[in-house]
Amino acid sequence: MLPVSYYIALSAILFSIGALGVLIRRNAIIIFMSVELMLNAANLAFVAFARSYESLSGQVFVFFIMTVAAAEVAVGLALIVAIFRSKHNIDVDQMSSLKG
Amino acid sequence: MLLSEIATSGPSFFYLAPWLVFFPVIGLLINIIFGGRFGEKLIGSVAATASGLTFVVAVLLAISLRAHPEGTSILLAEWISIGELHLDWAFRVDTLSVTMMMVVGGVGTLIHIYAIGYMHEDVRFKNDPGRYRRFFVFFNLFIAAMMILVSGDNYLMLFVGWEGVGLCSYLLIGFWYDKDLLGRPSHENATAGKKAFITNRVGDFGFLIAGFIMFWAFKSVQFDQVFEHAHHVAEHNPGIILAITLFMLLGVAGKSAQIPLFVWLPDAMAGPTPVSALIHAATMVTAGVYLVARSAPLYSLVPQAQNTVALVGGITALFAATIAVGQYDIKKVLAYSTISQLGFMVAAVGMGAFVAGMFHLITHAFFKALLFLSAGSVILGVERGHHHAAHGHHDHDNHGHDEHHEEEVFDPGDMRNMGGMRKTMPVTFWLYMIGTIALAGIPPFAGFFSKDEILAEANTLNFPVYILLAIAAFFTAFYMGRQIWMVFFGKARHEAAEHAEESPLIMTVPLMILAALSILGGALNFPGVSTLTHWIEHTYETFHLHLHHGEFNPTVAITSTVLGLLAIFLSWLLYGRKPIAEGQVDPLKKMFGPIFVGMENKWWVDELYWAVILNPYIALARFLADTIDWKFWHDWFHNSVIARGFKVIARTLAEPIDLGFIDAIANGLAEGTQMISGSLRRLQTGFVRNYALSVFIGVVVILGYLILK
Numbered sequence: 088m089l090p091v092s093y094y095i096a097l098s099a100i101l102f103s104i105g106a107l108g109v110l111i112r113r114n115a116i117i118i119f120m121s122v123e124l125m126l127n128a129a130n131l132a133f134v135a136f137a138r139s140y141e142s143l144s145g146q147v148f149v150f151f152i153m154t155v156a157a158a159e160v161a162v163g164l165a166l167i168v169a170i171f172r173s174k175h176n177i178d179v180d181q182m183s184s185l186k187g
Numbered sequence: 188m189l190l191s192e193i194a195t196s197g198p199s200f201f202y203l204a205p206w207l208v209f210f211p212v213i214g215l216l217i218n219i220i221f222g223g224r225f226g227e228k229l230i231g232s233v234a235a236t237a238s239g240l241t242f243v244v245a246v247l248l249a250i251s252l253r254a255h256p257e258g259t260s261i262l263l264a265e266w267i268s269i270g271e272l273h274l275d276w277a278f279r280v281d282t283l284s285v286t287m288m289m290v291v292g293g294v295g296t297l298i299h300i301y302a303i304g305y306m307h308e309d310v311r312f313k314n315d316p317g318r319y320r321r322f323f324v325f326f327n328l329f330i331a332a333m334m335i336l337v338s339g340d341n342y343l344m345l346f347v348g349w350e351g352v353g354l355c356s357y358l359l360i361g362f363w364y365d366k367d368l369l370g371r372p373s374h375e376n377a378t379a380g381k382k383a384f385i386t387n388r389v390g391d392f393g394f395l396i397a398g399f400i401m402f403w404a405f406k407s408v409q410f411d412q413v414f415e416h417a418h419h420v421a422e423h424n425p426g427i428i429l430a431i432t433l434f435m436l437l438g439v440a441g442k443s444a445q446i447p448l449f450v451w452l453p454d455a456m457a458g459p460t461p462v463s464a465l466i467h468a469a470t471m472v473t474a475g476v477y478l479v480a481r482s483a484p485l486y487s488l489v490p491q492a493q494n495t496v497a498l499v500g501g502i503t504a505l506f507a508a509t510i511a512v513g514q515y516d517i518k519k520v521l522a523y524s525t526i527s528q529l530g531f532m533v534a535a536v537g538m539g540a541f542v543a544g545m546f547h548l549i550t551h552a553f554f555k556a557l558l559f560l561s562a563g564s565v566i567l568g569v570e571r572g573h574h575h576a577a578h579g580h581h582d583h584d585n586h587g588h589d590e591h592h593e594e595e596v597f598d599p600g601d602m603r604n605m606g607g608m609r610k611t612m613p614v615t616f617w618l619y620m621i622g623t624i625a626l627a628g629i630p631p632f633a634g635f636f637s638k639d640e641i642l643a644e645a646n647t648l649n650f651p652v653y654i655l656l657a658i659a660a661f662f663t664a665f666y667m668g669r670q671i672w673m674v675f676f677g678k679a680r681h682e683a684a685e686h687a688e689e690s691p692l693i694m695t696v697p698l699m700i701l702a703a704l705s706i707l708g709g710a711l712n713f714p715g716v717s718t719l720t721h722w723i724e725h726t727y728e729t730f731h732l733h734l735h736h737g738e739f740n741p742t743v744a745i746t747s748t749v750l751g752l753l754a755i756f757l758s759w760l761l762y763g764r765k766p767i768a769e770g771q772v773d774p775l776k777k778m779f780g781p782i783f784v785g786m787e788n789k790w791w792v793d794e795l796y797w798a799v800i801l802n803p804y805i806a807l808a809r810f811l812a813d814t815i816d817w818k819f820w821h822d823w824f825h826n827s828v829i830a831r832g833f834k835v836i837a838r839t840l841a842e843p844i845d846l847g848f849i850d851a852i853a854n855g856l857a858e859g860t861q862m863i864s865g866s867l868r869r870l871q872t873g874f875v876r877n878y879a880l881s882v883f884i885g886v887v888v889i890l891g892y893l894i895l896k
Contacts (some may be wrong), residue, residue, distance in 0.1 A: 095819050179874070180876070182873075182875065183874055186873030
């Protein structure tokens with residue numbers, strides 16, 4: 088059985104990739120996908136720790152996160168569709184009308 | 188059983204008492220509201236009927252009193268209830284008040300009827316017929332106020348009436364407030380009205396103080412309650428009763444024109460003659476006498492006050508009688524005569540001869556009203572003659588001369604313009620003669636009995652006052668004789684008197700009734716029968732006050748009659764034997780020189796008051812107004828101290844404090860906020876990734892802190 092640190096390392100790598108994706112990419116869908124990546128990195132960490140500590144709490148959390156992520160996907164995609172309809176574009180840098 | 192009870196108790200009309208006031212008020216309301224559409228006769232009739240009905244009520248009350256001589260009090264409404272003071276608006280019906288009611292109602296009604304005729308001509312001589320209605324409204328108001336005065340059940344109600352008649356007196360003296368005797372523009376009458384009102388205020392002040400002390404001492408101003416406790420208070424603190432009675436005397440001196448407040452009454456003759464007769468001879472001026480008679484239970488407890496009142500009355504009687512000798516105006520003579528006669532009454536009630544005072548009050552109301560009204564008839568007759576003469580001239584020379592003689596100053600009341608009017612105005616002459624004999628105290632006329640009763644009482648009770656009154660009686664007969672000779676005998680000294688015309692019946696008939704009363708009035712209290720004494724005694728018996736019974740004193744009676752006849756004879760020697768001619772100096776002046784000048788000039792009392800009281804008072808008022816109020820208070824205090832000081836404080840508050848401090852804080856806050864927000868707004872780039880980076884960095888920082896802590 089692989090030691091838990093491996094899983095944590097993978098989770099960290101995935102999270103970093105997701106975070107970087109959010110910060111760097113301009114396409115809204117890609118950002119969205121990066122967010123999912125980060126969520127799933129967290130899921131991976133939860134599951135890994137749950138297994139390591141032999142506790143079900145971490146797995147229960149994962150189910151919650153997946154449910155919330157599903158709802159978030161629905162709302163997020165609906166937002167992106169609405170933005171595309173009005174702007175014909177999903178580049179987040181174009182959406183800067185709240186500039187102070 | 189019941190029938191016999193009714194027969195002995197007789198009918199009771201006490202419940203009618205409030206109508207004494209309601210009737211004249213209704214009369215004046217009718218005249219105020221509908222009088223505009225009425226003719227003069229109707230206006231006068233309404234007023235006279237209202238007055239006549241009060242007389243009927245008074246008579247009915249008197250009939251009721253025969254069965255219940257102790258009298259009663261008719262409650263109309265609860266009036267004042269404050270703390271310890273509980274006063275009812277109640278009408279006191281007893282023999283004393285009903286006597287006054289009958290005099291006021293009876294004489295008042297006769298004068299109302301006379302005024303219907305008198306005012307008809309008066310308003311025409313003065314070219315203002317519109318004022319006819321106003322006169323009768325005031326006249327009815329006077330009757331109402333006088334009835335409140337005499338029927339009040341407590342001193343405060345009496346005071347309401349007291350002030351009410353004072354107001355009517357003021358209104359009626361100044362009735363022709365903008366015209367003089369001849370209808371020319373003038374303020375004389377208004378000034379006379381003010382003089383009367385202000386002089387009376389001095390007296391009213393005394394009355395008020397007396398009322399306050401009374402309430403303080405007795406916790407009540409209701410007659411019964413005060414008189415009931417008077418003995419008790421007098422035992423413990425006689426000074427209080429003395430103070431009350433003496434302050435009350437000041438009120439009496441004001442209203443009844445006694446020394447030192449008598450000066451208003453001669454000027455009050457500025458009012459139309461019916462006013463002089465009703466208010467300033469027969470009724471209102473006797474209110475002071477009534478007040479003392481009403482307060483008899485108080486006065487009889489303090490002999491010092493009684494002596495003071497008697498002395499004031501005696502001195503006034505003599506003093507005014509001497510002035511009357513030197514007057515030329517027919518009404519002025521009567522005015523001073525009234526003051527003098529009021530002095531008799533005040534002296535009488537002062538020395539405790541309350542019934543004698545009331546008796547003289549009644550007979551005086553008859554013959555002085557008669558004299559005044561006859562004098563009014565004389566004056567109107569002269570005015571008619573004046574008009575006749577003036578128009579006669581017009582017919583003769585209406586082409587040549589200017590109408591200067593219309594402007595000629597002619598005083599229809601001046602006795603030096605009269606003379607010989609016995610022939611032109613015979614009815615008035617006889618009426619005047621009756622009044623004169625009654626006033627002079629020649630038997631068997633009314634004045635003889637009442638004056639003699641006072642003199643007889645004075646002879647036993649207060650001898651110095653008796654001397655004063657006896658001399659005054661001598662002067663009374665003398666000036667009345669002088670007046671008769673000057674007005675009615677000899678030859679006319681002015682064409683107006685020569686053409687004088689007799690007055691109509693509406694004026695002379697009331698005079699005839701008054702003349703009959705002046706002749707027969709003595710029967711009211713005939714010596715030995717003493718109807719009035721027994722009648723009024725009922726009232727005093729309820730207060731356990733036993734009057735001194737004056738006996739008829741033949742010596743006194745004969746002395747005063749002889750004195751009166753002697754005075755008339757002397758006046759005949761001076762004025763009747765050889766009538767004074769036009770422009771001739773009064774024969775007394777030649778004989779007595781300075782003394783007569785003093786009488787002529789009213790002993791300079793008015794001038795004295797001007798010098799001692801009025802001028803210093805005016806100077807003080809002017810000093811207070813000009814210097815203290817204007818210069819000090821307005822110019823200095825208000826302008827310099829308050830206005831300038833306020834300005835300095837306001838400027839200090841406005842500039843350094845408000846602008847420099849408070850505004851600066853507000854502005855600084857606003858500017859600071861703007862600056863900070865200006866720099867902060869750059870953070871809002873609008874780029875989602877920037878926000879995301881901020882969140883990321885934030886999370887890293889927080890986590891880093893938590894981990895490295």
